[in-house]
Amino acid sequence: MFLKQLQYLREIERYKSFSKAASACGVSQPALSRAIRQLEDELGIVIIDRKKKVFGVTNEGARVLKWAHDILKSISELRNEVSVTRQAIAGHVKIGVIPTAVHIVPLLLEAVQARCGDFASEVSVLPNGTLIDKLVSKELDIGIMYYDQCPQAKAFEVRTLYAEQQVLAASRTFQLPEGEDISWDAASRLPLALLTREMRCRQLVDVGFQTAGAEPTIRRETNSLELIHAEVMEGKVATILPILSFPLRVPPPGRLRMLRLPGFSPGAVGIVRLSEQITSEFASDVWDIALNTNFQDNIDSLCKPRPVPPTA
Structure with a gap:
């Protein structure tokens, strides 16, 4: 064989x-x-x-x-163990994450580094279905995805990590209200680029507009966060996305405004793994560190207005 x-x-x-x-x-x-x-x-x-x-x-x-x-999982773990031994590192972990939660990963990896020292990781950005498939086939140790999209079955262990914070984001070319909030009605009058309707993030946005009785002005629909980011930074459209889906370290202060939408029903992002799977000790440590890391405070701080640098 x-x-x-x-x-x-x-x-x-x-x-x-x-x-x-x-x-x-x-x-x-x-x-x-x-x-x-x-x-x-x-x-x-x-x-x-x-x-x-x-x-x-x-x-x-x-x-x-x-x-x-x-067998394939055991072979993969054996190879990882050999690599870990050769490199003298704490361990190796394979993580899958949905696109709109991708910026939680650096926060998690920093926490793991602080606790365990040097380690190796493979991070795959995947849609829900593929992420679940790879957990089942034991190609991933841990998945990060919307809690209500996680398999609610005995074969899986699921925990909540944080409540998502979605915001309206637009460049300074748009006249936006002062303060930290924007109404759904005001947001509906802006030209918007949104994710496609099969994505959970977009479904939550649609519920927000429907609840407020507002009809959004949609100019772009795409499954590419990169395309939305590019068009928003060009000042062509605004968008509504989870704040952790933005390339937060790229836009200089003042280039992008982020406003909260009152009454938004946030999605919960959770962490999932196979309950029956015998994971490595290091993968178990990463799971525990994720559960004990306060991601919510980091998200809340990102939602505060960023100061505009003085003009020369």
Whole structure:
């Protein structure tokens, strides 16, 4: 039995397609199919139910898949352990995070560094579905995502990290009200760039406008935070996003104003992992550090107005 066969099997389960799995693995579909046939012959069982029009695995195949995930996870941990030993570092952790929570990661990693010393990490920015899949396949140790999007099942352990703070952000080219707040009605009259409707962040924004009885002026819809940031900084549009989704260290003070929207129902961002998974001691330490780090104070401080530098 070769590790490549188990990797192929994992990707087939993920994509529910031989052709997509082959593309993800960088091999031809015939080569991938042949490898799975060889694995089935070696084990003396049928793993993939090829009689059904819809992809499925047999009962025996489901057990093989579980072993495949465990074996591949163990191999990954072994490689990480060897790397940790060679580099003389505290450990290695794999974290997945949704795009709108990406700036929580530096805060977490700083807290881990302060507690544990030098360490290695892999951070993947992923949509909810992919993040969950990678937790299930044990390719991630920890996921950070909207709490209400986390799987509420015994197989997962879920905890809340912080309440999200969404703000309206615009450059100084727009005339915005003085103070720290803006009404939903005033926000609706600005040309807005928003995330697409399937994203949880956008759904919360839509609820805010609907509750206020306001119809937003939408000029851009995209799943790219980078595009929204670029257009906002160019002064073409305003936006409503979680404050932690902005490249906070990039805009100089005064270039961007951020105003709170009264009555906004914030989403809760949570941390999730497989409850049954035997993680490394270091990954468990990172989990505990995340739960004991006060992210809320950092978010609240970011929502305060930033001073405008004096003009020459």
